[in-house]
Amino acid sequence: MRLSLSDFPGQDSDFLSKGICDFDRMDRKKNKEIKIKKKGKRKEGDFSQLFASHVFHESEMKKRLPDRVFKQVQKARETGDALEPAVAQVVADAMKDWALEHGATHFTHWFQPMTGFTAEKHDSFVVPVGDGRAITRFSYKELIKGEPDASSFPSGGLRATFEARGYTAWDMSSPAFLKEDEGGVTLCIPTAFCSYTGEALDKKTPLLRSMDAISREAVRLLHILGKKEVSKVIATVGPEQEYFLIREEHYQQRQDLVFTGRTLFGCRPPKGQEMEDHYFASIKEPIAAFMRELDEELWKVGVSARTRHNEVAPSQHELAPMFNSANIACDHNQIVMETMKKIAARHGLVCLLHEKPFAYVNGSGKHNNWSLQTDTGENLLEPGHTPEKNITFLIFLAAVIRAVDEHADLMRIAAATPGNDHRLGANEAPPAIISIYLGDQLTSIMAELAGEQGEKGLHREDLLRIGTSSLSPLPLDSSDRNRTSPFAFTGNKFEFRMVPSTASIAAANFTLNTIVADSLARLCDELEQSDDPLKESMKLAGQIYKQHSRVVFNGNNYSSEWVQEAQRRGLPNISNTVDAAEAIVSEKTVSMYEKHKVFSRTELESRYEIVLDGYINTIRIEARSMLDIATRFIVPSVIEYRAFLADTIRSLREAGADATVEVANLAELSGHLLEFDVRLKRLQESIHAAEKKEENGSRALARAFRDEVFAAMNALRETADTLESQVAREFWPLPSYGEILYHIV
Numbered sequence: 001m002r003l004s005l006s007d008f009p010g011q012d013s014d015f016l017s018k019g020i021c022d023f024d025r026m027d028r029k030k031n032k033e034i035k036i037k038k039k040g041k042r043k044e045g046d047f048s049q050l051f052a053s054h055v056f057h058e059s060e061m062k063k064r065l066p067d068r069v070f071k072q073v074q075k076a077r078e079t080g081d082a083l084e085p086a087v088a089q090v091v092a093d094a095m096k097d098w099a100l101e102h103g104a105t106h107f108t109h110w111f112q113p114m115t116g117f118t119a120e121k122h123d124s125f126v127v128p129v130g131d132g133r134a135i136t137r138f139s140y141k142e143l144i145k146g147e148p149d150a151s152s153f154p155s156g157g158l159r160a161t162f163e164a165r166g167y168t169a170w171d172m173s174s175p176a177f178l179k180e181d182e183g184g185v186t187l188c189i190p191t192a193f194c195s196y197t198g199e200a201l202d203k204k205t206p207l208l209r210s211m212d213a214i215s216r217e218a219v220r221l222l223h224i225l226g227k228k229e230v231s232k233v234i235a236t237v238g239p240e241q242e243y244f245l246i247r248e249e250h251y252q253q254r255q256d257l258v259f260t261g262r263t264l265f266g267c268r269p270p271k272g273q274e275m276e277d278h279y280f281a282s283i284k285e286p287i288a289a290f291m292r293e294l295d296e297e298l299w300k301v302g303v304s305a306r307t308r309h310n311e312v313a314p315s316q317h318e319l320a321p322m323f324n325s326a327n328i329a330c331d332h333n334q335i336v337m338e339t340m341k342k343i344a345a346r347h348g349l350v351c352l353l354h355e356k357p358f359a360y361v362n363g364s365g366k367h368n369n370w371s372l373q374t375d376t377g378e379n380l381l382e383p384g385h386t387p388e389k390n391i392t393f394l395i396f397l398a399a400v401i402r403a404v405d406e407h408a409d410l411m412r413i414a415a416a417t418p419g420n421d422h423r424l425g426a427n428e429a430p431p432a433i434i435s436i437y438l439g440d441q442l443t444s445i446m447a448e449l450a451g452e453q454g455e456k457g458l459h460r461e462d463l464l465r466i467g468t469s470s471l472s473p474l475p476l477d478s479s480d481r482n483r484t485s486p487f488a489f490t491g492n493k494f495e496f497r498m499v500p501s502t503a504s505i506a507a508a509n510f511t512l513n514t515i516v517a518d519s520l521a522r523l524c525d526e527l528e529q530s531d532d533p534l535k536e537s538m539k540l541a542g543q544i545y546k547q548h549s550r551v552v553f554n555g556n557n558y559s560s561e562w563v564q565e566a567q568r569r570g571l572p573n574i575s576n577t578v579d580a581a582e583a584i585v586s587e588k589t590v591s592m593y594e595k596h597k598v599f600s601r602t603e604l605e606s607r608y609e610i611v612l613d614g615y616i617n618t619i620r621i622e623a624r625s626m627l628d629i630a631t632r633f634i635v636p637s638v639i640e641y642r643a644f645l646a647d648t649i650r651s652l653r654e655a656g657a658d659a660t661v662e663v664a665n666l667a668e669l670s671g672h673l674l675e676f677d678v679r680l681k682r683l684q685e686s687i688h689a690a691e692k693k694e695e696n697g698s699r700a701l702a703r704a705f706r707d708e709v710f711a712a713m714n715a716l717r718e719t720a721d722t723l724e725s726q727v728a729r730e731f732w733p734l735p736s737y738g739e740i741l742y743h744i745v
């Protein structure tokens with residue numbers, strides 16, 4: 001359906017023919033009608049109007065584009081071919097008209113540079129032409145390509161060798177949407193970001209490439225298995241996002257939170273999470289109000305926020321959307337993080353996404369649920385009622401097991417941020433050792449295929465007896481041991497549980513997609529030689545399991561026995577980001593990524609630099625923030641409190657009263673202040689010494705920050721926390737953990 005003039009109250013015919021729009025005369029009534037009421041009781045049926053009301057989705061496009069154009073867009077989306085300029089212009093016009101109807105004044109290419117955040121540069125639709133009149137213009141060129149000045153985004157050296165220009169290219173697989181806030185309404189066009197010569201400078205490009213790779217290889221395998229009707233396989237992802245909400249006034253009083261996203265000081269609160277009374281607890285009203293507004297904002301832009309609940313730590317919560325294609329899920333997760341921060345501010349709260357904002361209580365992560373779905377609607381990781389006979393499922397399962405075992409180091413770096421180094425292996429999140437939870441039943445089936453006994457020696461008869469009538473034959477997701485696994489099979493998908501809460505989920509998914517694509521490709525190479533690929537598939541699945549069963553572990557991943565056992569099995573245990581980064585540039589990685597056209601060697605080398613730079617900068621900023629807070633806040637406060645104690649002692653003595661306790665307190669405090677001063681100087685020196693390593697390259701610099709600076713930071717914190725426990729509240733310069741976590745003013 002094309003628009004008619006009646007859709008634009010107050011506009012004359014120039015508006016439709018030439019895009020001339022008189023904003024002064026424009027009747028805003030229409031826009032007001034379209035906007036859904038923010039507050040008040042929602043009427044029945046409102047939800048369906050609200051959901052995706054700010055998205056230029058497929059049905060909106062179908063409604064607005066001539067049939068022929070719509071079909072061309074669909075085809076281009078399938079093939080990845082460029083649209084003819086004339087066709088692209090029709091799409092651009094329709095998109096602009098739709099955006100204007102919703103009150104948009106600007107458009108932006110919305111992209112995901114290597115900062116981990118999204119970036120946008122707004123351009124106005126409006127071009128004044130005098131007489132108080134203005135043209136609204138949006139050319140197809142502006143839709144399909146942008147040229148942000150990209151020289152200030154991390155490029156890991158790519159910038160030095162290539163043109164400083166960056167290009168953004170329209171990603172037709174993720175729909176445009178409207179962002180509405182105090183800044184007005186902006187049309188956001190999801191784009192990929194690359195250099196002049198096509199090197200990826202963002203998170204989306206490799207994700208899209210990896211989705212092509214896994215589709216290509218999965219379709220190839222399905223065709224061998226006789227499923228010729230499948231022409232595309234989509235990686236599906238549902239990311240669960242954890243976060244903290246604290247009061248804004250507490251945040252503003254903590255420079256450590258402002259500068260680094262985590263608290264660098266803070267002694268253990270009287271109450272942490274030991275009572276386990278926060279997890280799934282009823283949601284307090286102010287938080288519920290935040291969640292409600294968050295859900296509504298997300299629904300508008302098509303994010304299907306579905307589950308919300310309190311998490312383990314006090315003040316910690318979680319949001320989970322319905323799964324989507326990996327690309328859209330990744331875009332949506334960026335929107336979720338951004339919207340959480342925005343809505344929190346409206347409620348006098350601050351949303352903390354850091355992996356470890358507080359010591360002593362759990363940090364935050366993301367559970368990245370991942371599966372593969374055919375364009376005919378089949379979930380390839382759905383075992384069905386008789387998994388032991390489901391060849392497609394078993395061969396795909398085997399491919400995943402091999403991929404994860406062979407590329408555990410890549411899975412590890414996909415989950416690495418300096419913040420996550422605090423969590424992994426600290427008995428609150430999976431350890432740094434990558435293993436797979438399959439559950440007893442699948443383990444037993446795979447072991448049988450491999451001609452060996454399962455880990456627990458469980459026989460199928462036992463399982464059938466336990467299972468078929470009342471229980472589904474799937475592994476039970478609720479068991480404790482499952483929750484400790486970094487990569488758990490949860491019925492019809494894998495849940496990658498190590499993903500950092502701050503990070504884009506792109507890395508987790510381009511890694512999974514590519515390593516599994518590679519494993520599938522090798523299976524295809526073998527099966528293509530076989531006369532009986534179905535039979536051969538079962539055999540190969542068994543062989544693969546036999547070779548890679550070391551990566552399967554159904555026990556408690558938090559136990560120290562597992563660390564020993566994993567070492568015996570030869571599984572890597574990489575404790576920190578700096579060491580994990582090495583996997584990015586290993587020959588094995590480079591050849592795999594190049595083979596599947598996901599990354600070139602140059603791109604990988606640049607990403608290695610970006611990870612190390614990110615690590616160095618994070619620790620450097622944390623160390624500097626510590627020095628600043630210690631010198632300008634903590635030391636003066638302790639000195640003041642000491643003077644107060646000394647005054648008190650003097651007065652007591654003058655009055656002939658007993659001052660034994662005060663004297664003892666003063667002596668103890670003085671001792672710790674002295675220790676604090678020594679440790680402060682040590683931290684200063686360690687930063688100075690580390691910086692000197694720069695001439696030996698970023699690896700040496702990162703290691704120095706990890707081994708010297710980080711250790712000195714921990715020592716300083718230890719003394720600060722002791723001091724905090726000894727100084728009267730009114731003298732201590734920072735809100736305590738107890739106050740922050742329990743929102744005590």
Ligand code: ADP
Pocket residue numbers: 236237238239240320321322323324369370371372379477490492493
């Ligand atoms: P759990 O309770 O085990 O965490 P849920 O059913 O609540 O599992 O799902 C968690 C997340 O997994 C949700 O985001 C959900 O949409 C997603 N999910 C479900 N099925 C799939 C699938 N086939 N592929 C990817 N994600 C999925």
Ligand code: MG
Pocket residue numbers: 240367495
């Ligand atoms: Mg989960």
